[in-house]
Every structure is written in C-alpha cells, then in structure tokens.
Amino acid sequence: MGIDYTVTDGVLVYASFARGSKNGGYQSIPDSVAVAAYGTEAAYTKEVGAKFNFGGGGWLQLAVFDTIVKNFQANRLVVLDGSPLPQAIISNVDARSTGAE
Secondary structure, X not given: XXXXXXXXXXXXXXXXXXXXXXXXXXXXXXXXXXXXXXXXXXXXXXXXXXXXXXXXXXXXXEEEEEEEEEEEEEEEEEOOOOOOOOXXXXXEEEEEEEEEO
C-alpha cells in the first residue's frame, strides 16, 4: 500500500507499507527431529521518501526505510556424521534492517 503527493512540478513525496510472506515447511535431512520443521516467514517494510527532478537533468531520491522480518528463514550448511557432503539446515530467527538512501 502506498501514497504519493506531487508537491510541485519537480518534487514528489511518498510513503509505503508492504507485507510479504513465505510458507514454512519440513527439511529433508534435519540434524534432529526437533528442527525438522521451520516456520512461516513474514516481512513488514515501511518507507518514506522524496524524489526531486532537476529539470530534465536527472533525479535525486531520498528515502528512509525500516524492514522487520519475523521468523526469517536462515540457512546454514553443516556436515552431518556419516555424510560426505554438507547439508542445508534452516532455522527461524527475527531480523531487522533500517536505513537511509
């Protein structure tokens, strides 16, 4: 969801909110039954910013954002006993990214 407003001919301000998700599942070769299942991931992003047009000479965009990921599906490689190849193990952790550009 987003909104924008043209302040003048060369200045636009905007705000947006987005939610995305990814299903959970079961790992094919977990290192234990306790970690066989991994949960659903959901990301929430908020951004506000402005775009400035320099009369056909280019654009400048300024923005600040905040993204929170609940149950981020973190992937790690491990070598299990008796296996010559590393296996991917997925676990869920919360993550956040905040910044300006």
